[in-house]
Amino acid sequence: MSSIQQKSPTDFKANDDTNNLINQIKQAADNKTPIRIEGNGTKRQLGHSINSNHAVVSTRAHSGIINYDPVELVMTARAGTTLAEIDAVLAENQQTLACDPARFNGQATIGGSLATNQAGPSRPWLGSLRDHVLGVNLINGKGEYLRFGGKVMKNVAGYDVSRLQAGAMGTLGLMTEISVKVLPFASASMTVRQALSQAEAISNMNLLAGQPTPLSAASWVNGYLYLQFSGAQSAVENAVNSLVSGTVNKKFTTASRKYNNSEILSLEQASDFWTQLRDQQLDFFNNLAADESLWRFSINPTAWDDFSNNVDDKAWLADWGGALRWLKGDFNQEKLSDWAQRHGGEVTLFAQSQKQSQRDSQNEHDFTGAGQITLPPINPVIQRIQTNIKNSFDPNRILNIGRLYHWS
Amino acid sequence: MTKITPVELSEKLTSFINPDYVISDAETQKVYECDGLAAYCEMPMLVVLPETVEQVQRALQLFNQYEIPVVARGSGTSLSAGATPHKEGVVLSLAKFTNILHIDPKARTARLQPGVRNLAISEAAAEHGLYYAPDPSSQIACSIGGNVAENAGGVHCLKYGLTVHNVLKINMLTVEGELISIGSEGLDNYGMDLLALINGSEGMLGVITEITVKLLPIPQKAQVILAGFDSVQTAGDAVGRVISQGIIPGGLEMMDSYAIKAAEAFANAGYPLDAQALLLCELDGTEDEVQANTQQVAELFTKLGATSVRISQNETERALFWKGRKSAFPAVGRLSPDYYCMDGTIPRGQLAYVLTEINRLSKEYDLRVANVFHAGDGNLHPLILFDANTPGEFEKTEEFGGRILELCVEVGGCITGEHGVGLEKIRQMATQFNDKEIAQFHLIKSAFDPKTTLNPGKGIPMLKRCQEYRSLGKYKDKRKDCAHQSTGENHA
Ligand SMILES: Cc1cc2nc3c(=O)[nH]c(=O)nc-3n(C[C@H](O)[C@H](O)[C@H](O)COP(=O)(O)OP(=O)(O)OC[C@H]3O[C@@H](n4cnc5c(N)ncnc54)[C@H](O)[C@@H]3O)c2cc1C
Ligand SMILES: Cc1cc2nc3c(=O)[nH]c(=O)nc-3n(C[C@H](O)[C@H](O)[C@H](O)COP(=O)(O)OP(=O)(O)OC[C@H]3O[C@@H](n4cnc5c(N)ncnc54)[C@H](O)[C@@H]3O)c2cc1C
Secondary structure: OOOOOOOOOHHHHEEEEEEEHHHHHHHHHHHOOOOOEOOOOOOOOOOOOOOOOOEEEEOOEEEEEEEEOOOOEEEEEOOOOOHHHHHHHHHHOEEEEEEOOOOOOOOOOOHHHEEEEEEEEOOHHHOOOOEEEEEEEEOOOOOOEEEOOOOOOOOOOOOOHHHHOOOOOOOOOOOOOOOEEEEOOOEEEEEEEEEOOOHHHHHHHHHHHHHOOOOOEEEEEHHHHHHHHEOOHHHHHHHHHHHHOOOOOOOOOOEEEEEOOEOOOHHHHHHHHHHHHHOOHHHHHHHHHHOOOEEEOOOOOOOOOHHHHOOOOHHHEEEHHOOOEEEEEEOOOOHHHHHHHOOOOOOEEEEEOOOHHHHHHOOOHHHOOOOOOOOOOOOOHHHHHHHHHHHHHHHOEEOOOOOOOOOO | OOOHHHHHHHHHOOOOOOOHHOOOOOHHHHOOOOOOOOOOOOOEEEEOOOOHHHHHHHHHHHHHOOOOEEEEEOOOOOOOOOOOOOOOOEEEEEOOOOEEEEOOOOOOEEEEEEEEEHOOOHHHHHOOOEEEOOOOOOOOOOOOHHHHHHHHHHHHOHHHHHHHHHHEEEEEOOOOEEEEEOOOOOOOOOOHHHHHHHHHOOOOEEHHHEEEEOOOOOOOEEEEEEEEEOOOHHHHHHHHHHHHHHOOEEEEEEEHHHHHHHHHHHHHHOOOOOOOEEEEEEEEEEEEHHHHHHHHHHHHHHHHHHHOEEEOOOHHHHHHHHHHHHHHHHHHOOOOEEEEOOOOOOOHHHHHHHHHHHHHHHHHOOOEEEEEEEEOEEEEEEEEEEEEOOOOHHHHHHHHHHHHHHHHHHHEEEEOOOHHHHHHOOOHHHHHHHHHHHHHHHHHHHHHHOOOOEOOOOOOOOOOHHHHHHOOOOOOOOOOOOOOOHHHHHOO
């Protein structure tokens, strides 16, 4: 591994738009005119769409890495910096983000990614941006410029406002700077693919996750279980060997090889697969029939019962070692919601078919606008607390109104 | 609002809580007067130890009705006076809630009552080959509820994360006694991440009544390298070099010569007494991986000038190597009538500068300091030795401690990495945050606790106090990277 090159801040492309952003929000607050915060606008099905009359405040002109110290494993970037740009700079030092959020053709910004808390297939093992954010600077709905957290790994002074931004979708403030933890590249990575039913895959993924292996992603797609192992080369090879029953010669290679029902993917095949899964480019996500909706379950990873058994495997995709399930088809929302709750989690309607849309419009669901989604039911006490929090950051109610919930 | 006397309150409580567990006599209350930071004492109005969630709920409803301050208490090991009683308030102890409700080996989770001791989780999970990763040095005593409230860390947090990274779900009673559930058995949920707010909230946002944590598979193997160095600087550089090799150790701890001597006298762990700094580097994973990494790190330490390098040869020796570190606080405590533990975090690269400054301050205040350091993640624990019986010495110690925390902020760090603010660091909050940020914290608190009766006076300082603190003159805005701070002020 090459030695680490410390860069000075002047090495980075500087594009500081903070004052302009503060001014725009301050003005909106003074005039009580709602605004929409936008990174690169790659968001789609997520959340509610916002009234398009609301003016856009864009972080696009606010980009560039501000500070990157490879030895401290910390990087600070302006919110409008794309993950692609960050990846490129980190890669020069054989480092990477400590988790693997969706890149969306390199367009996703670090601000938008944290605001939506995107996480790729390695979520159970590497965590999400929420786990690795160390600090944020943000402009709240009063136009106040505030700093929370910091650039150090541990910090428990005050409430954790940085992590609170993860998933808040910009309803609490416009983040201008974000510090995150980074990590060295794993020295080796191998992916094994096994032909299995979903039921077998769910069971195997959970068993494997309970054993000390360098497992770093486990997903079931279209009749195959994909297992990724990353870490020290010997550990990765051993894990793969024991999976394909010791038939692999010990040497780690980049070519693909087949054994009984297992196949070791070539590095390129593996990388393509995981990228496409992470960025939702697989056919599963894109070939929705006219009457098919797409649901996303965040649930107990072991969830399996008659319901899952009775729906054709083709309608399912299981990610995050079983903790994330995608389901497409024509289903009754209440039934899915019950199923999610029975398995300790929740379901969101991610992409809605026309049929579903007509049905929902007769129901009391929480949705608005064009990018309609149906949300998990919310406890009234939690709704009250979230409303209070929203009002504490944005008393004039100008930031991304209706984005998270119709009442937020 | 009508006032209620302690006797009346006690009567109301005993109507639904075992009278033995409603404590109003001073003698029995005495054990609750402080937490692990004994310099802060206060006698409460009442101590109550409910046995069921319903009892906690009814008690909270009662306290809310009369606006009585409530201090939740786990095991009372907080080092920031977070669990110190309020003199007009009630200590709500969760000590009766010690049941492990369920371990799900397949999903790798444990559902726990808040009073379960940290170590008890791993002990119970062991039969399934699993363990709970965050391991504060106080793990034989501290409770999981207290861990969540403080977002506790431990020596293995560098690799496996803090409490916040290992908690999936909590049940919590609001100040009004409403039971809510935050998080889920899945990994991420739609909406604001309230779970992140509750971790580290120091009993100020609600009373945690149940916690679901993640369990991890016990690594096949773990090995510790014990390396002595002739300077803190060299040891500090070695830490950076290990990590930049792409190796993330399970734990990476450092002690200075004073702490080495104290720990060795206490634990007989075989620490090199002539070293100026000691690194303990634990590597864990599969057999082959550990073997390869241990070799690599040991060679690196030698190359970087380590004066001694030892590798644990078996589990007993590994435990022994850790014993010195894990008992460092009480060990240092034996050298002096009292010690005061600080908890700042700094960028690792600033270590040599910060330790030099601490030594300078140590001379200035004429107080000895031993340093124990979660070196991998930059969390520094200077232990200031003092004698509380010498008039004025605690005040002097506190002032010295405050200067250390300001120093941490000055180099880009923070005033507390894992012990929390509590009563102790409330003044230094004004060093790390400006008034607008502190005002935002108060607003977050009101979102949960509009009458501010949950652990009042802790964690977040009154704005008036911040101004007083800053006007003492010792304070100047030393925060690094304050480029836009003035802008923020102008616009606000
Ligand atoms: C094919 C496809 C599939 C997708 N699937 C998913 C999915 O499964 N799950 C998911 O969560 N997302 C999904 N998205 C959305 C996307 O992941 C994220 O929105 C995107 O990564 C964020 O980057 P962005 O810069 O484009 O942000 P934008 O799309 O511009 O913004 C995303 C959200 O974050 C807010 N925001 C942006 N910048 C800031 C800031 N600086 N401060 C505060 N708030 C800010 C915006 O107001 C908006 O609410 C998908 C997008 C595409 C194109
Ligand atoms: C020798 C020693 C070593 C230590 N080492 C470490 C270490 O390595 N890492 C570390 O992080 N800490 C360490 N600590 C500090 C302390 O052990 C931790 O902060 C621990 O998490 C406190 O747990 P507790 O159960 O003792 O909580 P308590 O001290 O009882 O309470 C701490 C705070 O949590 C709140 N609280 C407690 N229970 C609840 C609940 N159920 N609901 C809501 N609020 C609650 C209290 O109100 C208080 O604010 C150490 C302490 C000692 C004495």
